[in-house]
Amino acid sequence: MLKIGLTGGIASGKSTVLDFFKKKNVPYIDADVVAREVVDLGTPGLAAIRELFGDTVILDDGRLNREALGSIVFHNEEKRLQLNSCLHGFIRQRIDELSTMYEEEEAPAVIYDIPLLIEGKWYERLDTVWLVYVSPEVQVHRLMERNGYSKEDALARIQSQMLLDEKRPFADVIINNDGTPDELYIQLEKLWHEKLLPLYNK
Template sequence: MFLVGLTGGIATGKSTVSTMIQEMGIPVVDADLIARQIVEPGRKAWKMIQAAFGDEVFLDSGDIDREKLGKIVFSDKEKRRTINKITHPEIYGEIRRQVFHYFLKGEQFVVLDLPLLFESNKVASYLYKTIVVSCEDEIQLDRLMARKQFSEKEAIARIEAQMPLEKKCSMANIIIENSGSLGDTRKQVEDIIRLLRSSRHHIYNRVVYGGGLTIFLCLLSFLIYSLFFT
């Protein structure tokens, strides 16, 4: 199995592309979904956020008020670092568990949907290919304002809080241009998935890592036998 990273800027259409990939039968590990799950009421990250930010960032239901917390962390770099320190270990731990699950299922490849793929730089070295979803600056701004009902100033602040889209594109192996129609985007996605499916990189990984795992298990079995049966 090999891993493919998917990322983009806020409101560039990464989630749309992720959905298209899943519709083609490719497993996607969604970091945004995991990020929502790990802060459900009562969980470890939820408790740490409460301790760090207080009750004002919670709704009466106990759920995190994402809009309020978002405004706080996107306007303060130190608080953004704090929230990242709380959530990232939990998120990447769950990502590892899901990837291992798909490995055991014998999947050819898995797509990791990671908004902060290049910013965190935690998994880039493990990826076979990286895909960035991009679009024109004006379209990105308009989409974000329409989607979140942000003012232009708020939308620009959210965009500027991320790594510049141009830099992400320069670091990617594959770029999906999502300024046009959904049909245009789907055609690009289909071409990319066809290319990835034609790869034999998963065979190399299974030989290298599968062989290593086999050797480890053999050595472990030998050690157990030596300790208890000799």
């Protein structure tokens, strides 16, 4: 089973790319969904957070109080790192379980949709990394358009993350999304035919 890590930067087009492969019925694992699942009511993940941060981060109904947790870690770097390393373990475990499930189903390929794929060194566990790249000018423009940000706000958001140019060296495949949706589509069809379809026809 080919494990493909799909990543990008804010507003680079990762969801648009993933939608293409969803339509081709390529299975995928969404790290954002997993990150929510592992702190659901009654999970060991939620218990670990309660242990670390106390009852103030738990709502009356027993669920996670994201706002309270957010304001604790926003003001405290050490706590933020503690939270991240605690969650990372649970997320990794759940992603491994889902991988095993797809392996047992003999899926030819799975896409790992992980926003912090490079930062979290997920590529060490995957076979190939596909980066949805846009140049800085296009990224600013798309972010302003999609979110209604000013240029300054868009730049600040982009600069608070690892830059796409810094991610490039980690990628095996660069999907360039500077052009039109049609130009993107042509690259994706090519990837589908060259990299994925042969695995399905084995």
